[in-house]
Each structure stands twice: as C-alpha cells, then as structure tokens.
Amino acid sequence: MQHTATISRMKAAGAPPRLSAFAQWADRHFKWLLVAPAVLLILALSIYPLLFSMVVSFINYDFQVPGHAFVGVKNYERVVFDPVARWSLVLTACLSGLSVAIEFVLGLLVALTMVRSFPGRGVIMSILIVPLFISPVIVGQAWTLLLQRPFGPTNYILTQLLGQEVTIGWMTESPWLYVSLIIADVWQWTPFMFVILLAGLTAISPNLYEAAELDSVNAWQAFWAITVPHLGPMMLLALTFRLLDAIRMFDTIFIMTGGGPGTQTYTASYYLYTVGFTQFHLSQATAGSWLFLIFTALVVMLLVRRLLKAEPV
Amino acid sequence: MAEVRITGLHKRYGAFHAVRGIDLDIRDGEFTVLVGPSGCGKSTLLRTIAGLEESSEGTIEIGGEVVNDFRPRDRDVAMVFQDYALYPHMSVAKNIGFGLKARKMPKPEVEARVAEAARMLGITPLLGRFPRQLSGGQRQRVAIGRAIVRNPRIFLFDEPLSNLDAQLRDEMRGEIKRLHQAIATTMIYVTHDQIEAMTLADRIVLMRDGVIEQQGTPLDLFERPGSTFVAGFLGSPRMSFLPGTLTLGGSAAAIRLADVLLPVAPGRKLNGATDGQKVLLGLRPEHLTRAHAARPAQGTFRYDATIDLLQPTGSRSYATFRLAGAPVMAELQAHDVSRPGERLPIDINMNRASIFDVKTERAI
Amino acid sequence: MPVVARARRRKRRSVPIGRILLLGFFLVFVLWPLYWMFNTSIKPSDDYLTVPPVWFPTAPTLVHYKAALFAYRGLDGLINSLIISLSATVLSALFGTLMAYSLARYNTGGQHLSFWVLSQRFLPPIGIVLPVFLIYRGVGLYDTHIGLIIAYTVFTLPVSVWMMFAYFRGMPKSMEEAALVDGCTRWEAFWRVAVPLAAPGIVAAAVFAFIACWTEFFFALILTSRTAFTLPTVFRAFIGFQGAQYGEAAALAIVSLVPSIALGVLAQRHLVRGLTLGAVRG
Ligand SMILES: Nc1ncnc2c1ncn2[C@@H]1O[C@H](COP(=O)(O)OP(=O)(O)O)[C@@H](O)[C@H]1O
Numbered sequence: 001m002q003h004t005a006t007i008s009r010m011k012a013a014g015a016p017p018r019l020s021a022f023a024q025w026a027d028r029h030f031k032w033l034l035v036a037p038a039v040l041l042i043l044a045l046s047i048y049p050l051l052f053s054m055v056v057s058f059i060n061y062d063f064q065v066p067g068h069a070f071v072g073v074k075n076y077e078r079v080v081f082d083p084v085a086r087w088s089l090v091l092t093a094c095l096s097g098l099s100v101a102i103e104f105v106l107g108l109l110v111a112l113t114m115v116r117s118f119p120g121r122g123v124i125m126s127i128l129i130v131p132l133f134i135s136p137v138i139v140g141q142a143w144t145l146l147l148q149r150p151f152g153p154t155n156y157i158l159t160q161l162l163g164q165e166v167t168i169g170w171m172t173e174s175p176w177l178y179v180s181l182i183i184a185d186v187w188q189w190t191p192f193m194f195v196i197l198l199a200g201l202t203a204i205s206p207n208l209y210e211a212a213e214l215d216s217v218n219a220w221q222a223f224w225a226i227t228v229p230h231l232g233p234m235m236l237l238a239l240t241f242r243l244l245d246a247i248r249m250f251d252t253i254f255i256m257t258g259g260g261p262g263t264q265t266y267t268a269s270y271y272l273y274t275v276g277f278t279q280f281h282l283s284q285a286t287a288g289s290w291l292f293l294i295f296t297a298l299v300v301m302l303l304v305r306r307l308l309k310a311e312p313v
Numbered sequence: 314m315a316e317v318r319i320t321g322l323h324k325r326y327g328a329f330h331a332v333r334g335i336d337l338d339i340r341d342g343e344f345t346v347l348v349g350p351s352g353c354g355k356s357t358l359l360r361t362i363a364g365l366e367e368s369s370e371g372t373i374e375i376g377g378e379v380v381n382d383f384r385p386r387d388r389d390v391a392m393v394f395q396d397y398a399l400y401p402h403m404s405v406a407k408n409i410g411f412g413l414k415a416r417k418m419p420k421p422e423v424e425a426r427v428a429e430a431a432r433m434l435g436i437t438p439l440l441g442r443f444p445r446q447l448s449g450g451q452r453q454r455v456a457i458g459r460a461i462v463r464n465p466r467i468f469l470f471d472e473p474l475s476n477l478d479a480q481l482r483d484e485m486r487g488e489i490k491r492l493h494q495a496i497a498t499t500m501i502y503v504t505h506d507q508i509e510a511m512t513l514a515d516r517i518v519l520m521r522d523g524v525i526e527q528q529g530t531p532l533d534l535f536e537r538p539g540s541t542f543v544a545g546f547l548g549s550p551r552m553s554f555l556p557g558t559l560t561l562g563g564s565a566a567a568i569r570l571a572d573v574l575l576p577v578a579p580g581r582k583l584n585g586a587t588d589g590q591k592v593l594l595g596l597r598p599e600h601l602t603r604a605h606a607a608r609p610a611q612g613t614f615r616y617d618a619t620i621d622l623l624q625p626t627g628s629r630s631y632a633t634f635r636l637a638g639a640p641v642m643a644e645l646q647a648h649d650v651s652r653p654g655e656r657l658p659i660d661i662n663m664n665r666a667s668i669f670d671v672k673t674e675r676a677i
Numbered sequence: 678m679p680v681v682a683r684a685r686r687r688k689r690r691s692v693p694i695g696r697i698l699l700l701g702f703f704l705v706f707v708l709w710p711l712y713w714m715f716n717t718s719i720k721p722s723d724d725y726l727t728v729p730p731v732w733f734p735t736a737p738t739l740v741h742y743k744a745a746l747f748a749y750r751g752l753d754g755l756i757n758s759l760i761i762s763l764s765a766t767v768l769s770a771l772f773g774t775l776m777a778y779s780l781a782r783y784n785t786g787g788q789h790l791s792f793w794v795l796s797q798r799f800l801p802p803i804g805i806v807l808p809v810f811l812i813y814r815g816v817g818l819y820d821t822h823i824g825l826i827i828a829y830t831v832f833t834l835p836v837s838v839w840m841m842f843a844y845f846r847g848m849p850k851s852m853e854e855a856a857l858v859d860g861c862t863r864w865e866a867f868w869r870v871a872v873p874l875a876a877p878g879i880v881a882a883a884v885f886a887f888i889a890c891w892t893e894f895f896f897a898l899i900l901t902s903r904t905a906f907t908l909p910t911v912f913r914a915f916i917g918f919q920g921a922q923y924g925e926a927a928a929l930a931i932v933s934l935v936p937s938i939a940l941g942v943l944a945q946r947h948l949v950r951g952l953t954l955g956a957v958r959g
Pocket residue numbers: 326329331349350351352353354355356357358
C-alpha cells in the first residue's frame with residue numbers, strides 16, 4: 001500500500017479560460033445541436049417526401065397524362081377499386097403471416113437446441129446467422145438457382161427421394177411459387193427469430209428448471225410453465241419487428257417471380273412499384289402507398305403499443 | 314478557498330420533490346459532512362453545488378458569488394465520485410492532468426504538477442498504468458489526486474469510501490482527514506455512514522427527506538440531538554427509547570415509566586414541558602454503567618437489572634435488560650458481567666439522557 | 678432418489694438425438710443454397726444441364742467471375758456499393774451517435790423525439806421512395822452517388838440512433854460528469870470522454886449500418902440507373918434468363934456476400950442489439 005507523504009497545497013489552477021461567445025452559445029444549446037443533423041436529415045428525406053406525396057396523391061402526376069390538375073380522391077378510387085390492389089394486400093398479409101409464423105416456430109425450436117453449450121456451438125452459431133447478412137436479392141437468386149427448371153437440382157432430388165418423376169415449376173405454377181417465396185423468406189429470416197429468442201432463453205435462470213425438475217415436472221410442462229411466460233416479451237418483440245419487415249416483401253419477388261405469372265405474386269410493395277415505375281401512374285401509386293402506410297401504421301400502433309407495455313429486458 | 318452559502322434551495326424531479334428548502338452556510342476551510350439515510354437528497358444537494366443538477370428554486374453562492382448560472386467547469390470545484398469516475402482510456406498521469414489540460418496549462422507545468430500530486434499521494438509508480446490495472450484504494454488515490462492537482466476552491470466528495478472494504482475504508486478515512494488538515498480547503502462530504510460523519514466532520518449536517526434535520530459539531534449532535542431521528546441515527550449501538558410520562562409536580566421533575574419513577578437530573582431545563590406530557594426517554598448505552606460506588610452520584614439513578622442478552626465485543630460488553638418492560642442496552646466493562654440472567658445494579662446517568670416529546674419527536 | 682437420478686439420466690441420453698437431428702437439418706438447410714451457389718459459380722457451363730446434376734465440379738473455372746465483374750459491370754457496381762455504403766455508414770454512425778448521446782444524457786425532446794425516430798424504422802420504403810424519386814429528379818440527385826448516400830444515411834439512422842441510445846444508457850455517466858467538473862464543456866466531455874468509451878458500440882452500429890446499405894436493393898433500384906447503380910441492382914441483368922447466365926449470377930452473388938458476411942460474423946457479439954435496435958442486450 002502506498003503512503004501519503006506530506007501534503008501541501010498547490011498553486012490554485014483556477015477556473016478554465018472563458019468561453020468565446022460562440023462556444024457559450026453552443027454549450028447552452030448543446031443537446032439540440034447534437035440532434036439537429038439527424039433530425040434535419042430525417043425531415044428532409046422522410047417527412048418532407050411524405051408531405052409531398054400527400055399533395056401528389058390528390059393531383060394528377062402521371063408520366064402518361066400531362067398536367068398537374070387537382071383530381072380530388074380519384075387516385076385513391078383507382079387503387080381501391082383495382083382488384084389487383086386488393087389481391088396484393090391479401091397476399092401480403094397471407095405471405096408475411098405465414099412466413100413469420102414458420103420462422104417463429106422454427107427459430108424457437110433451433111434456439112431451444114442451442115441453449116445449453118456444447119462443443120462446436122460457437123461455430124454453428126456463426127453459420128446459422130449468415131443469412132442475416134445477405135442481400136434479399138441474393139437470397140432470391142440462390143433459391144432461383146436451386147428451384148428453377150431445368151437447371152435447379154431440386155426436382156431431381158425429389159424425384160430420387162420419392163421414386164417418381166417430379167416436374168414442378170417452382171416459380172411458375174400456382175401453389176408452388178408461394179411455397180418458393182416462403183422458403184426463401186424462411187431461409188433468410190429464421191435466424192432473426194432464433195437469435196432474439198436464444199438471447200431470451202439464455203437470460204432465464206437455470207435454477208428455475210432445476211427447481212422444476214426436483215418437482216418432477218416434465219420438459220413439456222416446464223416449457224409452458226417457465227419458458228413461455230419468461231420469453232413472452234421477447235417473443236412479442238421478435239414477432240413485431242419481423243412482421244413489420246415482412247409486410248414490405250419485395251426483393252425476392254422481384255428476382256424470383258417478377259410478380260408473375262400474371263399478377264399472382266403481387267405484394268403490396270410490388271403492386272405499387274409496378275403502378276409507379278412500370279406504368280408510370282405516379283400519383284396513383286402515391287395514393288396507394290398512403291393507404292398502405294395507414295395499414296402499416298395501424299399494425300405498428302397495435303403491436304408496438306403492446307410491446308412498450310410488455311417492457312422487454 | 315471559498316465559503317458556500319445556500320439559500321432556500323429546492324430540487325424537483327418532475328413531481329418528485331428531492332430537496333425541499335435547504336439553507337446552509339459553510340465557512341471557508343470547513344469540513345462539512347452531509348449525512349442521512351439513503352435517498353434523503355444528499356447527493357442531489359452536492360451535485361447541485363457542483364452544477365451537475367440545476368436547482369429548481371433558491372441560490373447557491375460560492376466565494377460570495379451567485380453561481381446558479383455557472384457551468385460546472387466555471388465553478389472551480391472538484392468532485393470525487395463514489396465509483397471514482399476515472400477515465401478508463403487514459404493513464405493515471407493523464408487522468409490527474411486532465412483538468413489542467415482543460416485549462417490550457419502549458420505541458421511542462423502540467424507534468425510538474427502531476428508528478429508533485431503523485432508524490433504526495435504515494436502513487437508515483439502508478440502514473441503509467443490504466444485505471445483497470447489499479448486496486449480500489451489506488452483508484453481512490455488517483456481520484457483524489459485529480460482533485461488536489463488543481464487546488465480547487467471546494468472539494469466535493471460523494472460517498473467516496475463506500476466501494477472499499479472495511480480496512481481500506483478506515484485507512485482512507487484517515488487520509489482524507491489528513492488531507493483536510495494539510496490544505497484546509499473547504500470540503501463537503503456526503504456519506505450515509507455515521508462513523509465517517511462523526512470522525513471527519515467539523516460540522517455535521519444531518520438530512521432527512523430533503524430537509525436539514527439538525528446541524529452542528531459532531532459532539533453537539535451526539536450529546537444534544539434535536540429529535541429522536543438524530544438521536545437514533547448517530548451512535549452505535551443505537552440509543553434506546555423508553556416511553557413514559559413527565560411529572561412536574563412537587564419539587565423535582567421525574568419521568569414515570571410504568572412502575573419505575575426516574576427523577577430528571579436537577580437543573581435540567583424542561584422548556585415548554587407540561588405535567589403529564591407523554592415523552593420518550595433516550596438512553597445511550599454509555600449512559601448506563603455498572604454501579605460500583607456505594608450510592609449513586611448526583612443525577613444518576615440506580616436500578617437492579619436482570620440481564621437478558623449479552624453481546625461481548627472484547628473490552629466492552631453490551632448488555633440488554635428490561636427497564637419497566639422496555640429493552641435498554643448498557644455498555645459495561647467486560648469484567649462487569651459474565652452471563653445472561655445475572656442481576657446487576659446499573660447506574661443510569663440522567664444528566665446525559667435525552668427527553669423527547671412522543672408526538673413531535675423533538676427534544677425537550 | 679435413485680429413481681429420479683435414473684430418470685434424469687435417461688432423459689439426458691434420449692433428448693440429444695432429436696436435437697442433433699433438428700440442428701443438423703437446419704444447418705443443411707442454411708448451407709445448401711450457399712453451397713449450390715458457390716458450386717454453380719465455378720462450374721463450367723457444359724455442366725449446367727446434366728442429369729444427374731454435377732455436385733462437385735471437376736474442372737473449376739473462374740470465367741463466370743470474370744464475366745460477372747466485367748461484361749455485366751459487376752465491378753462498377755462493387756465500387757459504387759463500396760463508395761455509397763462506406764459514406765452512408767460514416768454519416769449514419771456519426772449523426773446517430775450525436776443524436777443518441779443527446780437523447781440518452783439530456784433526454785432531449787422527452788420520449789416523443791426518440792419514438793419519432795424509431796417510427797421511421799417501420800415506415801414502408803415504398804411510401805417514401807416514390808416522392809423521393811420525384812424530388813431527386815427535380816433537384817438532380819437522381820442516379821447520383823450523393824443522392825443514394827443521403828437516402829441510405831436516413832434509412833439507417835433509426836437503427837444507429839437506437840443502438841447507440843441503448844449503449845449510452847448502459848454507460849455510467851459519472852465519467853462525463855467528472856469531466857464537466859474538471860473543466861470541460863459539454864462538447865469536450867462528449868468528445869473526449871464519452872465517445873472513446875462508446876467506441877465499441879459505435880463500431881458495432883457502423884457495421885450494421887454498412888451491412889444494411891450493402892444489401893439494400895429497393896432504393897437503389899428506383900433511385901439509380903446507369904451511373905450510381907449498386908451491386909444488388911446488377912442482378913436485374915440475370916432475371917428471366919434461360920440458361921446462359923447461371924454462373925455469372927452465382928459468381929456475382931458470391932462476390933457480394935463475402936464482405937457483409939465477414940463483417941457480420943465478426944460483429945456477432947452485438948447482433949442481438951443490432952436486430953432489436955438496442956431493446957435487448959445480447
Ligand atoms: N435524476 C433523477 N430523477 C428522479 N429522481 C431522482 C433523480 N436523482 C435522484 N432522484 C431521487 O431523489 C431522491 C434523493 O436522491 P439522492 O440525492 O441521490 O439521495 P442520497 O441521499 O441517497 O444521495 C431519491 O429518492 C432519488 O430517487
């Protein structure tokens with residue numbers, strides 16, 4: 001241990017030099033200056049465009065019809081009465097709901113297998129998260145390579161496994177193209193569920209399970225009595241975040257099916273994209289995107305409210 | 314070198330009223346300890362003096378100047394934090410010199426001062442290390458070094474010893490006392506530990522729920538507590554409180570505790586007391602001793618006690634017995650008593666006893 | 678007791694089989710498309726349509742890589758992607774850190790401001806991109822690097838802000854307070870004390886911003902065309918192909934996924950925070 005020598009008073013260093021007028025001003029408004037760049041950027045590239053699109057949705061803004069006349073709610077009517085628009089909304093709900101449900105169950109199962117540590121866990125962990133860092137475009141491309149006829153090996157493998165000729169048009173025939181899209185989504189995003197749920201699972205104290213084991217509770221009962229309640233907030237969070245991203249589904253469709261055949265794989269985003277950027281009915285697309293925005297906002301309000309109440313750790 | 318004057322200070326966090334009207338004068342060079350139970354607003358008061366919190370109401374003067382609108386940097390005070398708050402990414406030397414660098418002091422002078430401060434604190438060999446490579450006691454010294462190197466107008470300490478183990482705490486407490494004796498700078502020290510308060514303070518300011526309950530020299534507060542709260546907070550083991558009734562009739566005042574009548578020490582003033590008033594009699598363990606003399610001294614009352622519980626500490630033994638049904642603790646010499654159940658004559662020194670009103674809990 | 682012990686031992690022995698199967702299946706599921714893509718990228722074109730398929734190419738070739746990078750302008754896309762992603766990452770991490778610090782330490786704007794930023798994360802891009810497209814055409818930012826850099830900065834800001842917000846919240850503030858008392862202005866306390874201490878968090882936030890930009894497709898598709906196009910948009914060239922460009926597509930995919938996967942795996946310690954915007958600590 002050190003010992004203090006004689007202490008004597010030093011010369012006072014005094015207060016630091018006075019600040020310049022600018023520095024004083026900056027110090028006083030420090031907190032607002034820090035948020036300013038981010039807030040201005042978001043205002044400029046998110047809020048301003050939204051307001052602008054609000055205007056556009058009520059006027060004529062169409063590369064095929066000249067002039068910018070006020071047209072009232074006609075753009076909205078066009079979307080609402082377009083059967084393709086309604087179909088795309090239904091498809092968006094079904095595809096995203098189904099994908100997220102599968103991702104959730106699969107992610108939870110995989111997370112359960114990974115809770116306890118075992119040799120090689122770190123490496124497996126690193127492999128399992130890889131899809132999260134890949135562009136959805138590439139994911140679509142990868143599954144195209146696997147599924148596309150005649151090049152893809154999938155039909156060949158199925159033929160060998162089932163012992164009978166399989167010739168499915170994975171990206172052209174009706175139920176199968178949805179299966180393909182869901183598989184691609186599940187492949188990319190199951191790790192998302194897995195990572196979050198695993199974090200939640202590892203946070204549950206093992207003592208709880210040991211206590212349950214002493215009470216001779218079986219694994220299934222322990223899952224419902226301990227895991228589910230403790231994991232609840234985390235599940236809600238994972239589902240919310242994932243669902244809000246899933247309803248934007250666009251990239252894989254663009255690559256794998258191009259919305260087709262016909263309009264069979266039009267999701268909301270894809271529909272609006274085609275209206276806006278291949279047919280150039282920009283004001284109609286804008287009106288549609290406002291409607292979609294309102295749907296999303298409703299979902300956000302419902303889910304995020306719940307989430308904030310649940311207060312995850 | 315500066316005195317501190319706080320007038321009508323309030324601090325609110327939203328609806329929560331953490332500091333509710335503090336008036337405090339601290340003389341130049343005084344060692345003031347703010348003490349009180351956790352959550353009573355000590356840190357808030359200290360941080361307001363440092364400028365880390367803005368006051369909601371009231372003024373703070375340092376050296377005769379109102380500093381309410383001063384930034385912390387312009388107040389020329391130094392603060393030692395509970396977790397030391399050393400900068401983890403800087404060496405010890407950089408840590409100590411940081412405040413000087415912020416003052417744009419020339420490098421050679423910074424280095425000379427840092428070396429001098431390190432020498433005084435005995436941490437010269439540590440100058441090249443990083444905080445994570447230091448023990449708790451060493452970090453504490455660096456934190457103090459960071460303060461003394463500037464020779465600020467005031468030292469502020471917020472529970473600086475509470476993260477240390479007991480032995481180191483005693484040692485550092487001595488060091489801080491020595492530091493104050495050597496440099497005689499105004500120091501304001503926050504703690505919830507009454508022993509730290511008693512040993513360090515020139516003056517104790519005892520706080521409760523955001524207000525000052527009582528202030529004065531340590532002995533003042535110890536011997537003449539203004540309320541049961543102060544009496545119970547200072548002193549260990551705690552003062553015993555016995556409910557009774559004050560009788561002023563006849564020549565001498567007395568306190569009736571069930572079947573026992575204890576005469577109040579002659580000459581003790583009983584300002585504003587009324588006959589039949591319900592009171593609490595406060596007795597510290599050291600007010601009760603084993604009777605050796607043939608008859609009790611003036612102002613003491615002798616009582617034949619049966620010991621219920623005995624807690625020996627080595628040289629002393631704390632003996633608990635019942636006085637008119639209520640438990641009382643006496644501090645006896647170890648050889649005065651040998652086992653529970655023993656009957657002993659105990660002298661109660663009523664000259665030093667405290668009397669409180671039951672309802673207001675204020676001293677009479 | 679022995680009964681319990683035996684039961685427990687039996688459980689220990691029987692359960693892993695199911696687990697290993699599940700995990701094994703999932704590993705194959707994850708790795709198979711990646712393997713097949715790699716396989717395709719080094720396979721000579723003659724091997725494409727054989728039955729059975731060629732599982733291990735016997736004569737690996739790099740011709741597809743060459744074609745993807747040069748004939749299909751993959752290299753230009755790669756360079757554009759690098760410029761745009763890196764610039765947007767730096768800006769996003771910088772502005773995100775500034776804002777997060779203000780929110781975490783000064784509670785700026787109360788809950789409203791922080792949740793307003795968070796809500797930006799959940800806006801569907803289609804709602805933004807149409808008007809941005811129109812605005813960009815008006816001000817000459819369409820198909821420019823700057824234009825996409827700004828768009829990407831804004832679109833990664835919510836994640837940067839919230840990751841750093843959580844990071845600063847988890848950091849004791851006494852060191853910054855010590856700096857203030859020691860003679861620093863707020864800016865100095867931030868810059869000289871808080872930022873160095875938050876460096877690991879800033880790096881993690883930057884990594885996730887980079888990955889988000891690197892893999893982004895939708896904005897790039899609409900806001901760029903022949904000049905500022907990024908790597909993911911190059912894949913448009915392979916849509917609807919009939920056999921000839923499998924190898925090129927696969928090769929370009931491999932080139933594109935290596936950097937983001939490498940970064941992501943390196944930063945996996947922060948992954949949970951990144952995915953949940955800091956709501957959950959990993
Ligand atoms: N930033 C804050 N926001 C809200 N309440 C606070 C804040 N800081 C302190 N408090 C409350 O003020 C009271 C006094 O706190 P403090 O001064 O830290 O007490 P202590 O005497 O233990 O140092 C406590 O009840 C505490 O909960």
